[in-house]
Amino acid sequence: MQDNWQEFDRQIQSVLQDAGEKVPGRVWRAVSSRLDSAASAALWWRWAVPAFAAAAIVAVLFLTGTIGTPVSTSGDVDILAETEVISSQDSTAPDYLASLELTELEPAAEAGRKVERRPSIRQIAVTEPAELPEPVEEVSEEPAAISDDSAAEERKDAATAETYDAEAAAQWARIEKEENRHKSEGLKLRSMYAQGSVGGNDSNIKYGGNGISQMAPGAGSSDSGITEAGQSTYGVPFTLGLGVRFGVTDKLSIGTGLDYSLLTRSFVGSYAYPGSYYGGSANSYSGHIIHTVQYLGVPVNVYYELLQTRDDLMKVYAWGGVEADYCISNKYSLLTMVNTIVPDKAGGFQFSAALGLGLEFKLNDFLGLYADPSVRYFIPGNQPKSVRTDKPLMFNFDAGLRFNF
Amino acid sequence: MQLFEDKAHLIERMLEKAKEGDRRAQKAIYDALAEKMFALCIRYMGDRETAEDVLQDGFVTLFTKLDTYTGDGAFEGWARKIFVNTALMSLRKNDVLKESEDVDSARSMTSETPSAVQDLGYKELCRMIAELPAGFRTVFNLYVVEGYSHQDIAEELGISVTTSRSQLLRARAILQAKIKEREKN
Numbered sequence: 325m326q327d328n329w330q331e332f333d334r335q336i337q338s339v340l341q342d343a344g345e346k347v348p349g350r351v352w353r354a355v356s357s358r359l360d361s362a363a364s365a366a367l368w369w370r371w372a373v374p375a376f377a378a379a380a381i382v383a384v385l386f387l388t389g390t391i392g393t394p395v396s397t398s399g400d401v402d403i404l405a406e407t408e409v410i411s412s413q414d415s416t417a418p419d420y421l422a423s424l425e426l427t428e429l430e431p432a433a434e435a436g437r438k439v440e441r442r443p444s445i446r447q448i449a450v451t452e453p454a455e456l457p458e459p460v461e462e463v464s465e466e467p468a469a470i471s472d473d474s475a476a477e478e479r480k481d482a483a484t485a486e487t488y489d490a491e492a493a494a495q496w497a498r499i500e501k502e503e504n505r506h507k508s509e510g511l512k513l514r515s516m517y518a519q520g521s522v523g524g525n526d527s528n529i530k531y532g533g534n535g536i537s538q539m540a541p542g543a544g545s546s547d548s549g550i551t552e553a554g555q556s557t558y559g560v561p562f563t564l565g566l567g568v569r570f571g572v573t574d575k576l577s578i579g580t581g582l583d584y585s586l587l588t589r590s591f592v593g594s595y596a597y598p599g600s601y602y603g604g605s606a607n608s609y610s611g612h613i614i615h616t617v618q619y620l621g622v623p624v625n626v627y628y629e630l631l632q633t634r635d636d637l638m639k640v641y642a643w644g645g646v647e648a649d650y651c652i653s654n655k656y657s658l659l660t661m662v663n664t665i666v667p668d669k670a671g672g673f674q675f676s677a678a679l680g681l682g683l684e685f686k687l688n689d690f691l692g693l694y695a696d697p698s699v700r701y702f703i704p705g706n707q708p709k710s711v712r713t714d715k716p717l718m719f720n721f722d723a724g725l726r727f728n729f
Numbered sequence: 730m731q732l733f734e735d736k737a738h739l740i741e742r743m744l745e746k747a748k749e750g751d752r753r754a755q756k757a758i759y760d761a762l763a764e765k766m767f768a769l770c771i772r773y774m775g776d777r778e779t780a781e782d783v784l785q786d787g788f789v790t791l792f793t794k795l796d797t798y799t800g801d802g803a804f805e806g807w808a809r810k811i812f813v814n815t816a817l818m819s820l821r822k823n824d825v826l827k828e829s830e831d832v833d834s835a836r837s838m839t840s841e842t843p844s845a846v847q848d849l850g851y852k853e854l855c856r857m858i859a860e861l862p863a864g865f866r867t868v869f870n871l872y873v874v875e876g877y878s879h880q881d882i883a884e885e886l887g888i889s890v891t892t893s894r895s896q897l898l899r900a901r902a903i904l905q906a907k908i909k910e911r912e913k914n
Contacts, residue, residue, distance in 0.1 A: 329901060333873045336854065336904075340874050343851045344764030345771055351781055352759055355788045356752065362793060363750060 521563045521696075521720060550613065550656050550666060552593040558711040559588035561718070567623070575629040583621040585649060587710040590614050595658060595666060612659040617710050619674060621649035627682075641682045643698075649674040654708045674712060675703045680720070697721045736761040740804050748795045755792050762805065763788075766812045768855070772870050773816035775859040783819050787812040813875060817885065820863060849908065857907045861900050868893050869900035 567581020595609040625645030632639040650673055656666040680698025687693055698720045702712040712718070740761050746754035766787060770780035791811050798807050849857075858866055867886065871877040872893075877885070879893040886893070 332901065332905075336873055339849065339851055339854050340768070340772065340858075342765065343768045343855070345767040345777075347763040347767045347784065348781065351763070351767075351785050351788075352756065354785050355759065355792075356756075358785070358789045359750075359752070359755065359792055362789070 521565075549596045550593055550668070551596070552591055552613075552709075554592040556589045556591045556615075556709075556714070558714075559590075561711060562586045565621075565623070569627070577627045579625045579627060579645075580623060583619075583623055583647070583649070585619040585621060587617045587619070587712065588614060589710065590659075595656070609658050609664075614657040614659060615709070616653065616655055616657065617651060617708050618653040619649035620652050621647045621674075623647040625678075637686045639684045641684070642680070643682060644677075644679045646675065646677045649676070651707060668708065670708075672706055674705060674707045676700050676712075677703070678720075695721070737804070744795070744798075744804070747792065759788060762808055765805075766808065769809065769812050770816055772855060772858055772874070773813070773867060774819065775861075775863065775866060779819065783812070783816050786819075787815040790815060809875070813871070817867070820867060821886075849911075853911075857904055860907075861903055865896045865900035865903065868896040869904075872897050 563583050563585045565581050565583035567579055567583075569577050569579040571577045591613055592611065593613045594611075595613065623645055624647070625643050627641050627643045629639055629641045651670045654668045654670040656668065658664040658666070678698050678700035680696060682696045683694060685693040700718050700720060702716040702718070704713065704716060707713055740758050743751075743754040743757045747758055763784070767780060767784050770783045770787070771777055774780040774783055791808055794811070798804065858869065861869065868882055871882050871885070872879070879890045879897075882888075882893040883890045888896075
């Protein structure tokens with residue numbers, strides 16, 4: 325009897341051992357989706373913590389002024405002496421004008437910098453086939469159904485698979501069409517971006533060999549009536565921008581747009597104003613002056629993707645470019661004389677070139693975390709004095725949240 | 730127990746990439762194993778719907794634990810254990826392994842000479858196994874198809890060796906009865 329059962333078992337084993345059942349396509353889609361989720365979660369924890377830590381450190385450094393510490397420059401001694409004489413001799417001027425002390429300007433507000441992060445068509449083609457349905461092959465076993473229900477289920481699966489196959493084929497056709505159009509047209513609009521950046525000065529960058537920055541063309545040389553004395557304290561340069569990015573290849577893209585930049589500084593100086601203020605005889609103001617220069621710029625940047633995670637959660641890229649900034653405003657505010665704005669000559673271009681690295685981390689489809697260090701050189705020219713003319717080589721470190729459109 | 734040669738080679742080629750999370754390599758391994766593992770899951774679970782869930786859980790476990798496969802032994806054997814364990818976990822979770830009958834009643838049904846099963850098709854045999862009570866079906870699958878000993882089965886299912894034996898006898902007897910009934914018809 326035992327031998328009979330062994331034979332019985334052997335026969336059953338031979339029937340069942342290598343048998344297979346047709347698997348509905350939804351199983352792989354579910355498996356793939358769960359693997360994606362698991363990978364995303366793992367990647368999130370692997371990168372988010374250091375990324376947030378880095379962003380937090382940078383933010384703290386900016387807020388505490390360790391990065392972007394306002395740079396002091398030496399003033400013209402002769403002008404300073406002259407100003408002191410004027411101040412001491414001007415007995416009719418209010419006392420507080422003479423006793424003004426230098427105070428640092430508040431750092432400009434920080435803002436995020438948006439960099440395009442949409443995957444190219446080729447990237448879609450590489451990453452998405454896992455989501456496409458696999459061809460379903462019939463099992464070589466007997467076609468008899470286990471039950472009517474399972475047969476109906478199989479028919480339903482087959483119909484679903486056919487529908488899905490059709491959708492997949494259409495998707496691939498669209499991808500190929502886009503790819504071909506992309507190739508034929510050369511450039512394809514890839515994304516739009518909005519960016520904000522804060523450029524900090526590296527106070528360790530020295531010029532002039534004595535650790536003190538050289539003086540850029542002085543404001544006092546203009547016709548505005550402003551005479552600069554003492555050191556300048558710079559606010560952190562602040563830029564906002566909108567732009568578009570065109571894909572050249574799957575890794576290479578070109579971006580351009582429009583940037584607005586605000587540069588500020590403060591210094592002690594004097595202003596020889598027309599007419600008489602306060603009923604006194606002296607026609608000059610002496611004290612704290614805020615100088616504001618605004619630019620509109622057009623950047624042209626080239627981006628090259630170096631690394632990208634499989635799920636497009638993080639990418640590293642290198643970028644470089646040039647920018648032409650047009651000076652739209654150049655004016656001085658006399659700190660203690662409310663509503664006294666002294667305009668100066670604006671216009672002209674400030675050219676610059678930049679090189680940088682970028683790290684993008686995708687939080688979701690619309691929000692990204694980034695860290696984007698770069699070095700920018702401002703080509704000397706006939707521009708109003710600013711941190712750009714005084715320290716033409718600037719280190720920028722953008723960090724923050726990025727919104728994708 | 731062995732895969733077709735080309736599938737085994739395919740898996741071998743894809744293994745390293747799949748360990749790194751390459752979805753295409755994982756898909757290739759899935760394609761090579763899915764049908765056989767689905768059949769296994771159906772045999773243990775008794776219906777396609779729950780078998781799909783177990784298949785899905787099994788593959789997620791397989792791919793997330795892929796780096797623990799050292800290469801000792803056939804990959805399919807390693808994978809098969811994962812699916813068997815996943816099915817057993819599901820059965821334990823649903824508390825369906827408690828069914829048993831006493832050995833005497835089982836023995837009373839084993840006096841006849843077993844009928845040949847070669848005339849049965851896979852689907853028909855699969856349907857008959859699916860109709861077995863869950864406890865009997867599980868012991869039958871583990872003993873007859875997977876080659877577990879009664880000691881292993883007892884430890885795996887948390888039952889006694891005697892219960893394992895009785896359930897196997899009972900399962901065989903029920904199957905035998907079904908086959909004979911089919912022959913009569």
